[in-house]
Amino acid sequence: MLMDKVESALVNSGPRRALQRFYEAPLLARLGGRIPGGRAVEIGCGSGYGTRLILDRFGAAWVDAVDLDPRAVESARLRLAGYGDRVRIAVGSATDLRAALEAEDDGYDAVFGLAIIHHVEDWRAAIAEVARVLRPGGRFYFEEVTLTALNRPTYRRLFDHPREDRFTAGGFLVELPRHGLYRDERWRTRIGGDYVLGVAELRPAG
Incomplete structure (x- = not known):
């Protein structure tokens, strides 16, 4: 679902961008490493600030990005115009990248979901x-916001999120290996009651 105006303003604020730049991106890079020369996709790119971090901080050579909000997609295109054909941005859903980007199976070296999956009604999809x-x-x-945070009175008052079938940190992490996404001593995770942040690797079971 689309972000409401209050959350959209918060996401695009200076403090939020500083948190991404100086804490979240460096931590994710430490947990999972960079992807120099790699091809990445970002789900829920918003106005493109995270996309730029993927290019500059993580070293991706190309990034495809999607967002449900056409206005955000237009803002992202303007923000990232200087990257030329290294960036492709489309209106689309995190649950159907084939429709938005013609994304093939096994097509990317990395996927970034920066606080977006808790907005997706069918988050397992x-x-x-x-x-x-x-x-x-x-x-x-x-990096994700959990049910614990979404149930707090401030969150419920200020922001609009799907109400049904929300995940805890543990529930999110349990779902990953069901789709072949695993964590080990290299691909670690940090968990808080309100948030879960980490890196997982796609590999066969066993």
């Missing part, structure tokens, strides 16, 4: 789509 488009050994970089 979004994780399945992440796994579908990753090549074997590809990495899923994620």
